[in-house]
């Protein structure tokens with residue numbers, strides 16, 4: 187049983203959000219597509235601060251943390267519904283204080299941070315005063331964290347970090363980084379690493395390259411290769427306990443994957459709505475495109491994929507809201523949602539672009555940035571294959587091998603058993619047939 191309806195007051199909030207995002211957020215995307223993850227200059231602050239104020243007044247600001255962690259306590263279902271609305275515009279999450287990678291970083295600070303760490307890092311992060319970065323992936327491997335080598339060693343009370351981290355998003359604008367480093371190389375694979383809070387201005391953090399996503403320009407958010415050269419942090423730089431790095435990373439990524447999945451729903455829906463408008467408007471051979479059967483198939487397939495996917499993500503969000511922790515059913519469905527994000531975004535956005543013809547491929551429509559996100563959905567937060575493996579392992583927990591080498595559904599013994607069970611009726615049936623033919 188599940189129920190993910192929301193109260194009428196929240197429905198009214200979502201309706202307000204839809205209008206606000208179209209009226210106020212969409213223009214920011216057109217004029218300043220690369221400023222959403224930067225501390226704004228004074229002229230831009232004048233534009234965006236009043237918008238953030240409106241969001242705060244409606245109590246829709248930074249809704250990703252529960253009341254126990256200093257947030258509004260919206261839960262995953264409501265947050266998912268909000269993420270769907272914000273998704274088509276990169277500025278959306280920033281204006282509502284729920285932009286990645288800061289939301290995930292805020293979540294782990296709230297869970298594992300000391301009172302001093304929360305005061306220094308979490309509060310300004312939640313207030314939208316600064317940005318942060320998460321530094322986990324390494325050049326020699328990302329999907330398999332057991333292969334990480336970046337080290338943090340004790341020196342008196344301090345920790346000294348050495349090593350490289352790749353694809354640290356927004357490292358150029360971040361005020362601090364959360365860095366995962368090996369502290370106990372001989373320990374069990376998932377106990378080898380710890381998490382550190384490193385102010386960006388700490389000496390020894392070298393930007394080797396400001397790598398960009400696909401064709402994005404130099405002023406867009408970077409995904410940098412960083413080198414940590416004897417970077418020293420005090421004892422207050424350790425987040426959580428030594429050896430807790432892997433657990434913290436999992437906490438961070440689990441909720442984030444649900445948010446990402448619902449963003450994929452929102453982006454697919456955005457493209458799909460445009461496609462529906464187009465097929466009703468554009469004519470070929472004297473009829474609207476919508477009258478062509480293959481176009482009808484594309485519309486129905488996209489609708490079906492979005493609706494199934496949305497329900498799946500909402501059910502996953504609802505299960506998390508039941509507060510039973512990250513059970514194996516939830517971890518299974520988060521992995522499946524991650525796999526579906528890439529597939530549904532791919533299929534629906536591609537159909538929408540295709541139905542727009544050349545216009546869809548041009549920079550006069552907003553599809554280019556959306557399409558470029560599609561392969562990313564299969565990579566960031568772990569590749570599709572890894573999530574397929576995780577999901578399969580968890581799905582198969584609910585199943586047993588056959589007690590013999592033949593499947594339990596193998597028909598020969600079942601036919602024999604069915605015959606033995608109904609031997610009397612079969613005998614009567616046979617004698618009736620014999621009587622009828624003699």
Ligand SMILES: Cc1cc2nc3c(=O)[nH]c(=O)nc-3n(C[C@H](O)[C@H](O)[C@H](O)COP(=O)(O)OP(=O)(O)OC[C@H]3O[C@@H](n4cnc5c(N)ncnc54)[C@H](O)[C@@H]3O)c2cc1C
Pocket residue numbers: 287319320321322323326327328329330352353354355356399409562564565566567568569570571572575
């Ligand atoms: C836009 C963007 C932003 C990012 N931001 C951050 C960030 O802020 N911080 C951060 O730490 N990281 C970040 N990443 C990195 C991201 O988390 C990694 O890309 C991801 O974990 C995969 O690691 P990898 O790229 O090293 O791929 P690899 O581990 O090299 O995998 C490459 C491919 O190998 C195959 N493969 C790998 N493992 C398996 C397996 N077990 N089974 C089957 N096939 C497999 C898959 O096809 C996979 O796509 C970002 C990535 C992108 C694209």
